[in-house]
Amino acid sequence: MKKVIVIGCPGAGKSTFSRKLSAKTGLPIHYLDMIWHLPDKTTLSRDEFIKRLDEIVAQPEWIIDGNYLHTLPLRLNHCDTVFYFDLPLHICLAGAEERVGRKREDMPWSEDTMDPEFRQWIIDFPTQQAPVIDRLLNDCNAGVNVIVFHSREEADNFIEMLPDHPTLR
Template identity: 55%
Template sequence: MRRVLVIGCPGAGKSTFARRLRDATGLPLHYLDMLWHNPDRTTVTRAEFDERLQRILEEDAWILDGNFARTLPKRLEYCDTVFFLNFPTDVCLEGVEGRSGMKREDMPWVEHEFDEEFRQYIIDFPAERRPQMVDALEDAAARRGVRVHTLTSRAELVQALADVLSGLEVGRARACLTFIMYRYATYWASR
């Protein structure tokens, strides 16, 4: 596992999971939102975004957090592992509501409110976005042997991290797992 995608509906916990994965593996983490958005809430051009993304894709190891459906086929050509957070809509809505007003390392600004357009995007995600993702993941798994882990609950997230850690040296794995379990327990308990 050297080139990893973390994808799924907004609010599922992609960025939190990606950070824990980074902490456990030491792989560099890149947020697609940070490649696309400027601090003043404008965006870069598609060409500039594509150039930034291509530079990362050509690196030996990385974790990429985010959807950006237009670039998913390209990212699937480079990755070896995908974690697809396929959570129920209510869980995703709660996730976004819970992070409003919080500073996040995956966004260049603080969102102070959960706007109706974004809420509707999340509600529509299962019908309008998920089927294309699933098709692309199935194709990448069949054609290239990409390992796809579809996670449907917080418990499966924790288990996936434990599975990753089982491949690490014992001392580091134990330290990382203790840290991750503590962080997940305190993070989700506050919800």
């Protein structure tokens, strides 16, 4: 496990898991939201985003946290492990609402309120995004280890079972 992607509905716990995984393994994290979104609430061009992502996947070790379905095939072609958070919608909505107003290392700004459009995107995730993710995961290389979590407890148990990274002891 050297090239990892972490995907799933916003609010599911992807970034928390990515931080725990990085702490346990020593793998560097790259948050797609931090690449795509600029501090002034604008975004990179798609070409620049892909260029930055190409630079990351060329590295020997990484965790890439985030969905961005238009780049998922690229990441699937370079990863060895996928962690997919397939949690119930109410858990994801609550998780997204809990982080409103909090400074986060995975986003260049914090919101004071839940954006209605973002909330709707979460609500639509199971019918709009999840089927695309499922299809791409079914079609990915046989050598890619796909691990699906249906609860945060499953994710935490996975982290607990991992040995500590030798250079982090």
